[in-house]
Amino acid sequence: MIRIRAPQETAAGLFLVVLAAVVFWQTSDLAVGTVRALGPGMMPRVLATLCGICGIALIVFSLIKDGAALERWSIRGPLFILGAAIVFGLTIRPLGLFVAGIATVILGSFASHDSRFVESVIFGVAMTTFCWLLFKVLLSLPIPVAPWLLGY
Amino acid sequence: MEAFFGNLELGFTTALSLQNIALCFGGCLIGTLVGILPGVGPIATIAILLPLTFQVDPTGALIMLAGIYYGAQYGGSTTAILVNIPGEATSVVTTLDGHQMARNGRAGIALGVAAIGSFFAGTVATMVIAALGVPLTKLALIFGPAEYFSLMIMGLAFAVVLARGSILKAGAVIFVGLLLSTIGTDLQTGDERLTFGMIDLMDGIDFAVLAMGLFGFAEILRNLDNPETRDVVKTKIGRLLPSMQDFKDSALPVLRGTFLGGTLGILPGNGAVLGPFASYTLEKKLAKDPRRFGKGAIEGVAGPEAANNAGAQTAFIPLLTLGIPPNAVMALMVGAMTIHGIIPGPQVMTKTPELFWGMIASMWIGNLMLLIINLPLIGLWVRLLKVPYRLMFPAILLFCCIGIYSINNDAGDVLMTAFFGFAGYAFYKFGFEPAPLLLGFVLGKLMEEKLRQALILSRGDFATFVTSPVSAGLLLVAALVIVVAILPTVRKGREEAFLE
Structure with missing residues (x-):
């Protein structure tokens, strides 16, 4: 059965995935450009992809390995x-x-x-x-x- | 050799003007004053005090900032020894034996040795900077965009490996930092990127806004969540001047610490953080009776403190010669320099030699001043340590607000900083360390620029990063560092090193 073993990591991973998604959504109208002339959309999307990969990896690991609980947020x-x-x-x-x-x-x-x-x-x-x-x-x-x- | 002394002479004539001495003195004093407050690390100290330098000319401002930086560093050590609260990663080691010495009634000696060791390390490191400045700047001039890009990749790789916590998270934080740097108008096409239609974001995020949010506001929120247990030493501070025996015991550790810290500090990517740990481990290995360590061994204070200060100093080398900040504090210095219209890099030395050498000379003067002002003022510092946090944080809050407002006289900046304060708080709750983010943010723009330039020069051929031997070598080192850190056995060793 799949169980969240490291809630802090899961939350961190989810945050990164959401961030990546927001960046992709916001840069959808920017040109990626070619290798010879990189467009304005290239860097943000490459970086967002990397963030997303880190996020997914964090979520996957949080299901396998035990880790820290999510701390209480004070208001x-x-x-x-x-x-x-x-x-x-x-x-x-x-x-x-x-x-x-x-x-x-x-x-x-x-x-x-x-x-x-x-x-x-x-x-x-x-x-x-x-x-x-x-x-x-x-x-x-x-x-x-x-x-x-x-x-x- | 003649040029070396000629440059130093120019530096000292600049630094020894009445105004610059006063600024250096003021910087050191205020830096110590704020840096000593428990829960206020060097990054927060510099961020809070940044507005004090706005009205000064660039040379004076940098001299003052450097003074604030040393003061903050030294204040951090004092807090580590007297209260057992490390202001930042590099003073963790000092708490081990320094605080024990204080409990054994040798607080004064611990502070004295830390100050004298730091002064010695600072003196050596200043000379190293002066000696390496010219050759490294020449090196920088033959660096093309591809080499610069690879160098920054290597720096970030080191920053990932040397950050606390999981490598995955450190990497993610750097990516977020790089991502934040892409916000704003694209310089080549004029397209707006990730501005969410906000006019305030068209010029990108202001560096100071990000730094104050993440390190000013978020740090207050973090401290409020963890009411600190202040373990202020109750015994007398005692005499400050170490005895002959203490000098004998600490002379070699200081020498070794200076060498270790100074060498590691030059590394791009926060090598300076390793210095104190390396020095402590080395002293423990070399000691006749390692059991004394952790119980107030003077070598365990002298070595790491020297390493700490040497590294803090030589970390300026990559910044001043290559224009690449090696850690978050230096990233903050870049931000400060940019506010004054100076773009760090090899051109600083050639275009404004009096600024470059004046700053280097003032480093040494700053170290001397720390020695002179701190030893007699210890009594005042001890009283400052007793200021309750409920009074400290509203004052920090107010300082931050005024500071942010005065950068651009823009009230919107204050609101945006509040947003980043919340983001920093969330980061803390997610277990992300914010320092690498600042580094990624500062390097981001430069990296994108160099990447585009390199690809234009090579006509779109990515091979340019591996055909140039320098660039290939740097990338290889970066890959190696990451691989080594991921290997489980080494990772265990790394965790132990940080636990120690």
Whole structure:
């Protein structure tokens, strides 16, 4: 009977196969070209084929040899860390560093179980001020500081 | 010989300008400061600190980056000794005896020997780079597209074999990296490739975006999943200066480590990672009483640390002379150089000699500075080690966000980095190691370009890769390395080497 003996490997293999399929689908309208003049579609498809082969091999081996289990994915970490980054990306232009920075630190802090709210508020203000001093005052990078208040 | 000293003189005049000394000093200091934080490896450190160099001229920026790199390396060793957390593969060995020495109340001596050994190794390696720079650059100029392509194949073959975990997975990761590099507008035909209709992807994925996603964000996610057990040494650091006996015990291991690490570091494809392991194994074999190893033997710190630093240094050789980064950290350096408009390769030395030699001279100055600033600042570093992770990661997060935004002043980049952060997290859950991906990504564009050029020159004949003796030799080595790694007996040996 076929049984998955190494779930992590199976998942990795499936990921590669799906990736290869997506690449083939997306490059279907690109010319492969000839050997003398390789077309734009050649490299992606050759590489996708190699990825796919690796993926199939991983799946096959995962049915034969025992291996690692698939680890649990946590939701809290990715949600708050990546969420905080996205908030930074969306707010930096319209609202500037002081809003985006403090929001990012406070929101990001929720990713850890043992963070404390008041502490992260204070830390957010301190870190943002530090970054303003470092990047804006000292290194004069063109980062909006507080356009709604200062106009830059 | 005269040219050798003339070049070094040019280098030192460049590196010893007030601004460049300050940048070198700043780089070393900040590099150590961030590199010492547990859970922040050299790749993450350089990625986070990249924006600090944006406003500096290219020469100064490279000098500062090199300083950050050494600082990060040295910070990693300090964490390995004091907290038992290796920042990267090459400091794993240092944790074995270094941390034991620290527990025996000899933390200071371990740090001192590591610093002095690294300084010696760095000095030798700098001279090796200066000596090999000119001849290797000449070699590079006779390399045609076919030879370049084969050289990169060989480098990637080494990277596959030397990566942790299964060879199949390491290979797959490199293919994914190469695949990511094909995203964007095709240079020859102007066709859009794999852009999914997104304007942001038309110029391809920004290198820094990928690196910060995979090594900045994903590393935070990984660390949050595995709450670290920090084993900060509670005993006193003690005196830093090793005694005469310690010097005697570590002199030969440092010499051997420097030789091993320096030689392996030149190999394309992350040979540097082997240095510390090789040195540790050698010292254990040569020791009169091998049982002392793992219990705080000073040779087990001195040798691998010297090997580590020598390799970290000579890894610059393939990058500076051939333009081919041998590992992920050097791939990051390529990315940094490109941001400053420098394309690494043989032309750097001929076109901008002051940049090339200035950087080499600053390598030595950087090593000296590490020795000078780190020994007195140990107390501060120990306090830094106690910063809880719940404060560290939001700060890293903020730094990454600001850094990515300032590369192109593009808020979209931050969103894309978040995507790659998630991808990096998925990779970790699938058991893929992300470092080879970065290497594949950087080499990908160059490989495709050289492949196309070679095939145009040979009028579509693939035989061009085997008729040229250099290219054939390189491909043969690549094939051999892979075959040897796949043979089961050798594979067992490889796993043991990494376990040790």
